[in-house]
Amino acid sequence: MSINKKTRQLLSLTALQIFATLLVLTFLMPTLWMISSSFKSSTEIFVVPIKWIPDSLRWKNYVDAFTQPALPMWDFIKNTVMVVTVSLLGTMVSSVMVAYSFARLQWPGRRLFFGIMIATLMLPGIITLIPRFIMFKDFGWINLTIPIIDVYFPWLPLVVPPWFAGTGLYVFLMYQFMRGIPDELDEAAKMDGANRVQILTRILLPLCKPVLATIAVFGLIQYYNEFMEPLIYLSKLDSWVLALGIRAFNDTNVQNWELVFSASVVMLIPVLVLFIVAQRYFVQGIAMTGFGGR
Amino acid sequence: MPISQHPTSNLFMTNSKRIPWRDWLAGYLFASPFIIGLLVFVAYPIGYALWLAFQKTDLDFGGLTTKFVGWANFEKVFTDPIAQQALYNTAYYTVFAVPLQLIFSFSLAMMLTQPLRFRDFYRAGFYLPIIVPVVASAVVWQRVFHPDYGILNDFLSWFGVPAQKWLFDKNLAKPAFIFMSLWQIGRQMVIFIAGLGNIPQSLLEAASIDGANAWDRITKITLPLMTPLIFYNLVIAIIASFQIFTPALIMTDGGPENSTLFSVLNIYREGFLFFNMGYASALAWELFVIVIGFTIAQFYISQRWVYYEE
Numbered sequence: 001m002s003i004n005k006k007t008r009q010l011l012s013l014t015a016l017q018i019f020a021t022l023l024v025l026t027f028l029m030p031t032l033w034m035i036s037s038s039f040k041s042s043t044e045i046f047v048v049p050i051k052w053i054p055d056s057l058r059w060k061n062y063v064d065a066f067t068q069p070a071l072p073m074w075d076f077i078k079n080t081v082m083v084v085t086v087s088l089l090g091t092m093v094s095s096v097m098v099a100y101s102f103a104r105l106q107w108p109g110r111r112l113f114f115g116i117m118i119a120t121l122m123l124p125g126i127i128t129l130i131p132r133f134i135m136f137k138d139f140g141w142i143n144l145t146i147p148i149i150d151v152y153f154p155w156l157p158l159v160v161p162p163w164f165a166g167t168g169l170y171v172f173l174m175y176q177f178m179r180g181i182p183d184e185l186d187e188a189a190k191m192d193g194a195n196r197v198q199i200l201t202r203i204l205l206p207l208c209k210p211v212l213a214t215i216a217v218f219g220l221i222q223y224y225n226e227f228m229e230p231l232i233y234l235s236k237l238d239s240w241v242l243a244l245g246i247r248a249f250n251d252t253n254v255q256n257w258e259l260v261f262s263a264s265v266v267m268l269i270p271v272l273v274l275f276i277v278a279q280r281y282f283v284q285g286i287a288m289t290g291f292g293g294r
Numbered sequence: 295m296p297i298s299q300h301p302t303s304n305l306f307m308t309n310s311k312r313i314p315w316r317d318w319l320a321g322y323l324f325a326s327p328f329i330i331g332l333l334v335f336v337a338y339p340i341g342y343a344l345w346l347a348f349q350k351t352d353l354d355f356g357g358l359t360t361k362f363v364g365w366a367n368f369e370k371v372f373t374d375p376i377a378q379q380a381l382y383n384t385a386y387y388t389v390f391a392v393p394l395q396l397i398f399s400f401s402l403a404m405m406l407t408q409p410l411r412f413r414d415f416y417r418a419g420f421y422l423p424i425i426v427p428v429v430a431s432a433v434v435w436q437r438v439f440h441p442d443y444g445i446l447n448d449f450l451s452w453f454g455v456p457a458q459k460w461l462f463d464k465n466l467a468k469p470a471f472i473f474m475s476l477w478q479i480g481r482q483m484v485i486f487i488a489g490l491g492n493i494p495q496s497l498l499e500a501a502s503i504d505g506a507n508a509w510d511r512i513t514k515i516t517l518p519l520m521t522p523l524i525f526y527n528l529v530i531a532i533i534a535s536f537q538i539f540t541p542a543l544i545m546t547d548g549g550p551e552n553s554t555l556f557s558v559l560n561i562y563r564e565g566f567l568f569f570n571m572g573y574a575s576a577l578a579w580e581l582f583v584i585v586i587g588f589t590i591a592q593f594y595i596s597q598r599w600v601y602y603e604e
Contacts, residue, residue: 017410023402024419026449027477031426033445034434050448094327107321113329120336122529122589126537126558127582130565130575131339131346134358164331171328196320225428227540232566243429247544250433257437264430275425279418283484 038262061262076245087223090163099174117168157233177211346575353569367576380560388535391472399479403486421480432544464553489523521600
């Protein structure tokens with residue numbers, strides 16, 4: 001009886017194992033197809049049935065994708081790196097400050113603002129799209145050339161909101177983590193004459209490294225992925241980020257699938273590397289909050 | 295931990311001792327990025343959008359000119375066949391995509407909490423699509439669905455299914471989007487896996503000893519204990535589905551015959567292609583009210599089916 005039960009269990013587990021393998025392969029198919037096709041020649045792409053392994057790896061596709069005169073890919077990459085870096089920095093600084101205030105300081109209205117912050121997590125962002133655009137236009141931030149120093153900087157509408165704790169989720173993550181750190185540490189530091197800034201930067205922040213890493217990983221993916229906002233704010237080609245570039249690339253290369261695929265792979269590689277290196281921060285963060293990624 | 299469960303009561307200042315003003319000031323100073331951001335980038339725009347919804351707008355080189363038109367924009371919202379079609383498409387997408395996503399991600403989580411080999415590999419594999427940048431995945435899926443050279447028809451042909459036109463067929467375009475959304479359920483899956491890991495093994499074993507079979511254990515123990523997370527995923531998925539945009543813009547641009555013209559795409563077009571920002575704001579407010587309404591209704595209904603352990 002018990003042996004019978006065990007064999008049955010083993011059999012069903014084996015069946016499940018096979019099923020899971022097939023399913024995960026199916027899941028990976030679009031991504032694998034994208035990567036494999038990025039190395040194909042045109043003629044290899046347009047064959048039925050699908051050819052999964054190209055005859056030779058055409059690295060030339062990547063070179064061609066980068067040297068198209070119509071779309072300056074290098075500029076897109078540079079812009080993306082700048083926008084993501086500045087946004088991420090702002091997110092980290094502001095989230096840490098606000099989370100510290102919510103977690104450690106006493107002030108009237110704290111509970112109210114915390115509640116509002118949680119509510120904004122569920123706010124449909126579409127409502128602010130048009131008014132923000134008009135507001136930034138009124139600020140003169142759209143297609144801005146900074147006077148006096150004469151520098152073209154059209155990215156303010158993208159990089160400024162993150163400095164104002166634009167994503168409540170990250171504050172919440174940080175807050176949760178700080179609440180887990182014993183108050184006695186702060187008290188002890190206070191006794192030793194530390195002020196609040198010192199307590200935050202010398203005592204709390206070093207302990208917050210794991211959650212900082214999680215926020216960095218999520219924020220990076222989020223700002224890297226951003227499509228709608230760059231679409232409405234960045235009108236000049238040389239100010240575009242990668243997301244806009246890939247879309248335009250797709251529209252202008254209707255026949256050259258291999259180039260579109262290789263451009264997409266270029267956009268995928270950084271996040272893929274990040275995912276492999278920092279996988280545990282992804283999983284940790286999602287389990288902690290339920291959000292993340294994008 | 296789901297936000298709805300979050301014990302905000304912890305924040306109650308229980309001690310009644312007077313707080314010196316320096317502490318208050320520090321509190322506001324550290325929280326000021328959020329408070330300013332909230333006022334400037336959230337509260338003001340929401341109010342401004344409401345004001346705009348009653349204006350006829352023109353955007354030209356001189357800037358934005360507005361003229362009060364009363365309820366005209368809202369009348370158009372409720373009569374314009376395009377707007378109605380967009381809302382219908384969005385509702386259709388949400389009604390089918392969200393339940394399917396939840397069932398699928400929950401099943402995956404159940405499967406991946408069994409004692410399988412290479413579990414971490416599977417989890418990573420199912421999560422990977424979330425990592426693929428939205429634009430890149432839209433570009434790739436546009437081709438996955440290609441009638442002649444896409445992998446979906448190729449795959450289906452193994453099972454004898456004839457080639458379909460997918461994104462070029464107005465009856466199949468929305469189902470295609472729903473199908474694609476099932477590829478991106480990694481986040482929901484990870485949340486469910488975390489929750490399943492928290493179910494006490496002893497409960498399931500006790501039920502087993504009492505003669506409960508696998509089905510009973512799932513429906514009577516696992517599911518009830520998972521309701522907070524199901525609720526959470528449901529709320530987030532509905533909010534996201536109502537705002538589907540990027541794949542629609544890239545893969546079909548609303549076509550064929552407006553069958554994938556979703557609400558946000560319509561708002562984007564009205565606002566930024568036709569520059570009817572007043573009318574677009576009215577459309578945005580309509581969607582905003584619908585989504586908030588759904589969210590509040592769900593919190594209300596959840597009292598009946600979501601089980602919270604004391």
